[in-house]
Every structure is written in structure tokens, then in C-alpha cells.
Amino acid sequence: MEAQTGTDSRKLLRRLRDVMAEDAAGQQRLDQITQLIADEMHTEVCSIYLFRDEDTLELCATEGLNPEAVHQTRMRMGEGLVGRVARTGDVINTDDAPNTKGFRYMAETGEEAYSSFLGVPIQRLGEKLGVLVAQSRAARHYSEEEVYAIEVVAMVLAEMTELGAFIGEGAAMSARHQQPVLFRGATGQEGASQGHVWLHEPRVVVTNPIADDPEREMERLNGAVEELRVGVDRMLSRAATGDKEQLEVLEAYRMFANSKGWMRRMEEDISRGLSAEAAVEKEQSAARARMVQVNDAYLRERLHDLDDLSNRLLRILTGQGGETGAEMPDDPILIARNIGPAELLDYGRKLKGIVLEEGSVGSHAAIVARALAIPLVIHADRITTEALNGDMVLVDGDQGIVHLRPDETVAAAFRDKMAMQAQAQDRYVSIRDKPAETLCGTRIHLTMNAGLMADLPSLESSGAEGVGLFRTELQFLVRSRMPRRAELSEIYAQVMNAAGDKRVIFRTLDIGSDKVLPYMTATDEPNPAMGWRAIRVGLDKPGVMRMQLQALIRAAAGRPLSVMFPFVAQREEFRSARAEMEKALERERILGHPIPSKLEVGAMLETPSLAFAPHRFYQEVDFLSIGGNDLKQFFFAADRENERVRRRYDTLNVSFLSFLENIVARCDATRTPLSFCGEDAGRPVEAACFAAIGLRGLSMRPASIGPVKSILRRIDLVDLRTVIHEARDEGHQSVRQMVMKYLKGKL
Incomplete structure (x- = not known):
């Protein structure tokens, strides 16, 4: 079997580009690609498996296996050799597939005749799209050149999916960045908003992964890298008197920008037929794949530096990104992997919502979002790879849900929800200047949380009696x-x-x-x-x-x-x-x-x-002010950053309420003023229960004062306290159900 050379690799990629250029449906293109690869690599089988959903792979095209198995054969992530490649992101190259760990025989495919197996992941910047497989009857180990060639093809396939090359009837790939997507994250700041996507770091789309002129691409790469190095040196000179950590990060940037190994790998990619942009992105994908597997914090940071540097280089090569002249929409929803407080403050109140892939309920971004009263959803996994500037997006901070490119039914229902919230806020305006006094004559002092000067106008508009917590x-x-x-x-x-x-x-x-x-x-x-x-x-x-x-x-x-x-x-x-x-x-x-x-x-x-x-x-x-967020996590031994456990325990658990009652009693005995500060203070049902057990001060975000005041003015604390004690006496774990029943009859 003759090895692939750089020239052969370019020939394969040119043929692949010709297939892509033809006016054909997605399934036809997939079929042609498998035939092309099998022909060029002199192997009996080539198959493409793509993800139907995040856990399921489907055989979408094949040359050599039973054609009736196409769109019928499916497997879970990690199942069989194909599933193993998808899960780990590693190449599997074996001359004895049936006896390789994890092998699973798919009778309907007719693959029992093939001993050798080569599987490589189809992925783009850490986003898993599928697996490309070559198989042969002869027991052979595919050469390094052959592995490299099929990896390059897999990378180009990933780019083509980004550009929508496999859309069409029967194809597994639906239109990228056109379909509705639902993200289930976590609440960082409550509230609902509708707007259009504004990416903090716009993704770069490589439109020309294959190039004919390696020398020209080398020149483009060298020119862009030189521009990158000059930019890093300029940043270093400006930061010469800055803090040590910033200097260390920039020194790491300069080290990577001058890395001969990095340049050599990209130049080799270009010699195989990739464009300069595709070569950069291929190495970036490899770095991201390593990043996922590295546990060492220092190495992860260095790989993150390389990832950021690659983004800068791609923007220089493509002219995309922050210098495109794109205008922020009138109703921007900020989408980012993460963001610092200073950067978020630069955007200010013009943002209608924020969605982050990372972050935490106590992070800098969450603190600023609360201060600005902007709905925030965190842990929206992979949204930066799905969203494009200008996409319609709905942010439900109350539920921790994001609807990207929603269909009209979902959008209409969401607008109805926002309209109902707006109507409720209008009702709260009528009681803004009235006291939070219950039917039994008890006065509850409602104050607001703040952290920025921008919060202070809410003192007047919300009806807050003061600032119970200035961060x-x-x-x-x-x-x-x-x-x-x-x-x-x-x-x-x-x-x-x-x-x-x-x-x-x-x-x-x-x-x-x-x-x-x-x-x-x-x-x-x-x-x-x-x-x-x-x-x-x-x-x-x-x-x-x-x-x-x-x-x-x-x-x-x-x-x-x-x-x-x-x-x-x-x-x-x-x-x-x-x-x-x-x-x-x-x-x-x-x-x-x-x-x-x-x-x-x-x-x-x-x-x-x-x-x-x-x-x-x-x-x-x-x-004294009860810091409810921290107190609750320590009381229940449930990390509030851990989604698996933080929602597991109810604030209205009888044990927690009894604990709070004990604090109230101790403060009453010494006449020590006591308030409750935290997210739960701004939830009307919880606030009513806090008042019923004796708390006379509640501090919350400004938008919550109206709803809390509204419910307090319509209830009798003596009756509600009786309901709470009855629930406890009857052995209920939480008083919520009985309290809700009582409130439903009163409101």
C-alpha cells in the first residue's frame, strides 16, 4: 500500500472541494465523499457517522457497508469503536477490530468481513459532530500519512457542516445556525428578556478550508503571525508596569506566538492542502481537545492561552471579529463563554440579557448582572458555538432557560409571559409609596440590595425604604x-x-x-x-x-x-x-x-x-443580617454552585425555618434588629413565611420589592404562622404545599 504524500493529500482535498462545489443535496454529497475517500485511500470501506442528538450517532453515508443500514444503524456515545472515538476524541487505528476493546458487531451493516479499522473524530473547536471511518479486509495498520490525510478530511468535513454543506432531504445534518435550540442552564439573575444575539467574542467562520497554492498560504500565515507577534509585543510594552499576573499571561502569549513547533505544524497542514485559516483552526481544535483531558490547572491555562492566541490569529487572517464593523442591535443579549466585571460594566444597562457558558451564581458577572438588574443564565453549555450575531434569543432567568432562534409558538408564549410580568409591575407602582403592612397590622421593612451607583435610582422607583446591603x-x-x-x-x-x-x-x-x-x-x-x-x-x-x-x-x-x-x-x-x-x-x-x-x-x-x-x-x-444564600448552603451541606444539589433542598423546609425561628428568638431577647438578605427574601412566598416566623426586615433586588409588598399587604401573619406550625406538627418535610394552599385561598 503506497503512503499518501503531501501532493496526494492536496489531490484528495481538491477532489473533495470539487464535490462540495457541485449543486447537490446533502445526502448526495455525503455519499460522494465516502466513495471519494475509499477510492483515494485504496480501502474497501469508508463511512460517515454523524450525531442525531448529543448522545446518538447515526450511520449517514457509506461506501462498502450495506447501504440499507444508512440512517438505520445508530449507537450511543461510547458504544462500539465508533462511539469510543466520538466520546474520547482520539483516533483508533487497529488491524484487528473484532478483538479491540469496545468493539461492537452491527449485523445489519455487514462489517464482519473487515479486520482493519481507522476512526477519526469529526469535530470543530471542541464541538463533536461525528466520526469518519475507513475499514479494509486485510489486516493492516494504517500509516501515519494515511491517518493524517483522513484527519485533514475530517477537519474539512467539520468546516463544511458549519457552512451547511450537508443540508437536504435524508441527510442527518440540519442547517447549522438556522434551527431552534433550547439551552437548559442555571439562574444567575432572575428576569425575562427578548432580544438579538451579541457575541462578546464573535466566532470566526472559515469559508475556504482548501487551498491550491501552498506558497501563497504560507505567505499569508507568516504575515499574520508577524502581525500577531507585533501586537503581543505592543501589549507587553504597555503592561510593563502592570501587575505580575498580567505580565505572565502576556509572556506566555509571546512564547506561543514565537513557538517553532506551532508554526511547523501549521506549515505542514498547509503543505497538505489546507488554507492558512484551516491550518490555524486544525491546531486550535487539537489544543481544545487536549484542554478537556488535562487536569493540571497550569497546563489548562496555557492551553487556554494558545486557544485565545489562535482566535486572534484567525481574526487577522479572515478580517472577522471585533473589527468587522458589525453594529450592536438595539436589544442586545450578550453571549459569552465567560466575562469579567469590568468588561460587563462597559456594556452597561444597554444589555437586555446575558448568557454565559461558564460562570457561577456568586461570580463577578452575576454580581454585576444583579446590580444592573439584567437577566442572567449561566452554564448554557455550547451556546457560543451555536449562536450567531443577530439571532433572535429569549432569556428566561427565572427558569435558567434560553431559547435560541425560537419558533413563533414559543416566542408568542414568551411574549405573553413578559407582558403579564409588565402588567404586574404596573400594579406594583400603585402601592410603591405605601407601607408593607399586613392585614394583622404588622409592618415589614423592605430594603434593596445594591453595589453600583447605577442601582441608586431604584430606591425611588422600587419603593425601597433604604439599602439593606451595599456590596x-x-x-x-x-x-x-x-x-x-x-x-x-x-x-x-x-x-x-x-x-x-x-x-x-x-x-x-x-x-x-x-x-x-x-x-x-x-x-x-x-x-x-x-x-x-x-x-x-x-x-x-x-x-x-x-x-x-x-x-x-x-x-x-x-x-x-x-x-x-x-x-x-x-x-x-x-x-x-x-x-x-x-x-x-x-x-x-x-x-x-x-x-x-x-x-x-x-x-x-x-x-x-x-x-x-x-x-x-x-x-x-x-x-444582624441573615445572609440566606451562604447560610442555606452550609445548613444543608449543599454547594450552591452545584446544580445537582443546590435545588434539592427547600428554603421552606421545616428544619431550616425552625433554625431561623431560633435566631429570631435570640434577637428578640436582646432587642437586636434582624433582617434577611438574599435571593429568597425577594420570593413572595418565602418572604411571607419569613415575616410569619418573626423577621421584620427583608433586603432584596429592587424588582422584587413590588411583588413581596403586594403579597404582604394581603395576608394575616397570625393565620400564616398557624399554617406553618400545623405543617410542622403533621410531620411535613416542607411547609410549602400547605402554605401555597393557604395563599391560593387568600390571593
Whole structure:
């Protein structure tokens, strides 16, 4: 068997391009391709298996196997040798297929006569599309040149699917980027929105994977790489005085940009018949495939650097991406793998929604999305590979669902939902200035959460009585360096000025866990949520805490000031933090600066341990705020970032409500003001139950104040408390069902 040479490879690709250029339906093209490959590789069988759905492969074309098996033979991911190639992304090359691990005999195909098997994945940038297979009767091991040739063909097939080359009656591939797609992710920020896709990093589509003139393609590649190197050097010179981590990333960029191995592989791809763009993308796909399999965090980061560098090179070669002149739509829904807080703030409130492939409910992006009141869905796997700029998209932040290119039935139903929500908001406007007073005469104080100056107008429009939580970490997260005391003081003063006579509770810096400052060395912890974070960081780095406390005192300029320390787990942590406040006050007195006319120092109760703190703690603290998001995850030992467990436990579980009642009782005994802050405070049913067990303050996102106030004004807390106790006495795990039944009869 003669080996394929570079010239033979180009000949194969040219013939493949000719087939693609013919005016033919998708199935006809697939059939012609299998015949072509079998002929060029001198092998009896060539078959193409494509994904029908994310778990099922289907035989879609074959030369050599039983033609009646086409569109009849299917297998699951990982099933048989074909399924194994699809699952692992690795090539299988064996001269004894029946005795190779994982082999599965498909009687209907007639493949029992073939001993040799060569299977390569059809994939594009980590997106699995199918498997290309060659088989022969003779027991032979396919040569490296033959493997390389079929890999190149598989890569071109992947590009052709991107361009819709296999659309048509009978073909497995439906039109790429034209069909409706549903993504089930997770809620990052509630709310619903409709708009058009705006990709944070537009995908590059290679329209010319096959080239006739290798020398010309080499010139194009070398020119683009040189432009890339100059750009990286320019970034390095600008960042010469920047932080160490940024410099390390750029040094890694320069290393890859000057990598001889990277260039050699791309040049070899071009010599085989690929265009410069296709050569770059082939190596990028290989890097992404390795990225999935690498566990080492450092290596994964380096492969991610190479992936980003490849994107830059592709944009130079194709002219696509950020420099295309594309205009953002009037109703943009931002789609991205992930995004930093500063970049998200640059977009601002013009965004109608955000969808991320990665992210977490406590990530920087989620914090900013909540501050901007923009619906956010996270963990929408593979949406960046499916979406194109301008696609219609519906974002359901309440359910964590995204409809990409929805059909009219789905879009109409979604519009109805949004209209009903808008009507409800109109109803809430009528009670905006009325108190949240229940039928039994109990007054509940409703405040809002904030983190940006942009939030403050919501104080008036939502009817909030104040800011129950102002997240100060956002001013740290969106900068590339530590903010100065004067900068923070000015921001805090603006917040207090905007709030007027309404109280603002400033939470001190809550970093750590998934909120890592870009200029602070990240610590590799096995469980960051229970690690070095919040008050623990503040007490270990008292200089930062003192600077922030001084900024708050100066911002108050003699006005009342409320400060709250996060993640306090025991009395001594609060006492140490309060001592830092006393030191800051004394320093400001010495400097002659005005002292707050009234100072309240509180703590967030986010760990079960603080609920059982000594009685003296409850006497010492000026106020307490239950941080429901963290407290619930620690109470149930259920990571709120883990979709498998975070929805497993109900806030209205009788055990959790009993635990909260115990906290209420302890605060009542010491007359310590207590509020509940978190997502659950903004859910009307949960809010009603919190009020029924004795909580008199609730802090939530501004949009939730209307719905919560509406339900509180229509219920009697004495009756609802009776329902809760009855459910507990009857042995129910959650009071939700009985509470819903009661509310249904009242509302």
C-alpha cells in the first residue's frame, strides 16, 4: 500500500472541494465523499457517522457497508469503536477490530468481513459532530500519512457542516445556525428578556478550508503571525508596569506566538492542502481537545492561552471579529463563554440579557448582572458555538432557560409571559409609596440590595425604604489595581448623597471564594466557599480593612453610618473587626475629620455557628443580617454552585425555618434588629413565611420589592404562622404545599 504524500493529500482535498462545489443535496454529497475517500485511500470501506442528538450517532453515508443500514444503524456515545472515538476524541487505528476493546458487531451493516479499522473524530473547536471511518479486509495498520490525510478530511468535513454543506432531504445534518435550540442552564439573575444575539467574542467562520497554492498560504500565515507577534509585543510594552499576573499571561502569549513547533505544524497542514485559516483552526481544535483531558490547572491555562492566541490569529487572517464593523442591535443579549466585571460594566444597562457558558451564581458577572438588574443564565453549555450575531434569543432567568432562534409558538408564549410580568409591575407602582403592612397590622421593612451607583435610582422607583446591603467589593473587582482611599471615599459619599435620608448599610469587602481580585494572588483552596474569604481576609490583611473603614467614615462626613462585616463565624471575629473600626475612628478624630453622628456596626449571619454564639455577642452587635444564600448552603451541606444539589433542598423546609425561628428568638431577647438578605427574601412566598416566623426586615433586588409588598399587604401573619406550625406538627418535610394552599385561598 503506497503512503499518501503531501501532493496526494492536496489531490484528495481538491477532489473533495470539487464535490462540495457541485449543486447537490446533502445526502448526495455525503455519499460522494465516502466513495471519494475509499477510492483515494485504496480501502474497501469508508463511512460517515454523524450525531442525531448529543448522545446518538447515526450511520449517514457509506461506501462498502450495506447501504440499507444508512440512517438505520445508530449507537450511543461510547458504544462500539465508533462511539469510543466520538466520546474520547482520539483516533483508533487497529488491524484487528473484532478483538479491540469496545468493539461492537452491527449485523445489519455487514462489517464482519473487515479486520482493519481507522476512526477519526469529526469535530470543530471542541464541538463533536461525528466520526469518519475507513475499514479494509486485510489486516493492516494504517500509516501515519494515511491517518493524517483522513484527519485533514475530517477537519474539512467539520468546516463544511458549519457552512451547511450537508443540508437536504435524508441527510442527518440540519442547517447549522438556522434551527431552534433550547439551552437548559442555571439562574444567575432572575428576569425575562427578548432580544438579538451579541457575541462578546464573535466566532470566526472559515469559508475556504482548501487551498491550491501552498506558497501563497504560507505567505499569508507568516504575515499574520508577524502581525500577531507585533501586537503581543505592543501589549507587553504597555503592561510593563502592570501587575505580575498580567505580565505572565502576556509572556506566555509571546512564547506561543514565537513557538517553532506551532508554526511547523501549521506549515505542514498547509503543505497538505489546507488554507492558512484551516491550518490555524486544525491546531486550535487539537489544543481544545487536549484542554478537556488535562487536569493540571497550569497546563489548562496555557492551553487556554494558545486557544485565545489562535482566535486572534484567525481574526487577522479572515478580517472577522471585533473589527468587522458589525453594529450592536438595539436589544442586545450578550453571549459569552465567560466575562469579567469590568468588561460587563462597559456594556452597561444597554444589555437586555446575558448568557454565559461558564460562570457561577456568586461570580463577578452575576454580581454585576444583579446590580444592573439584567437577566442572567449561566452554564448554557455550547451556546457560543451555536449562536450567531443577530439571532433572535429569549432569556428566561427565572427558569435558567434560553431559547435560541425560537419558533413563533414559543416566542408568542414568551411574549405573553413578559407582558403579564409588565402588567404586574404596573400594579406594583400603585402601592410603591405605601407601607408593607399586613392585614394583622404588622409592618415589614423592605430594603434593596445594591453595589453600583447605577442601582441608586431604584430606591425611588422600587419603593425601597433604604439599602439593606451595599456590596463594596464591586469597586475593587472592576479595577486592575487596588483603589485608593480617596477614590473609595468619594464613591461612598455619592452613594449616601443619592440615598438622601434613607439608610444605607455598607458591607465591608467580601472577597475570596469565587470573588478574586485581579491584582491579588489567587490561593488554590480545595473548598473556597469555606476557605479564606470575607472577614477572614480582612482580619489577616488589616491594612486593607482600615483603609476601607477610614474611607467610609470620611464619606459619612458627620452623617449616620451603618457598616456590616461579612461571614462572621464567631464572636471573636466580630470583636476584632469592631476594634479595627474603633482604631479607624480614633485616627480620624486625631486628624480632625468629622465623626459619624451615629455609628451602627453589624454582622452578617452566614454560618450556623454564629446562630449559637454566646448571649454576649447578641448584646454587642448593633444589628444582624441573615445572609440566606451562604447560610442555606452550609445548613444543608449543599454547594450552591452545584446544580445537582443546590435545588434539592427547600428554603421552606421545616428544619431550616425552625433554625431561623431560633435566631429570631435570640434577637428578640436582646432587642437586636434582624433582617434577611438574599435571593429568597425577594420570593413572595418565602418572604411571607419569613415575616410569619418573626423577621421584620427583608433586603432584596429592587424588582422584587413590588411583588413581596403586594403579597404582604394581603395576608394575616397570625393565620400564616398557624399554617406553618400545623405543617410542622403533621410531620411535613416542607411547609410549602400547605402554605401555597393557604395563599391560593387568600390571593
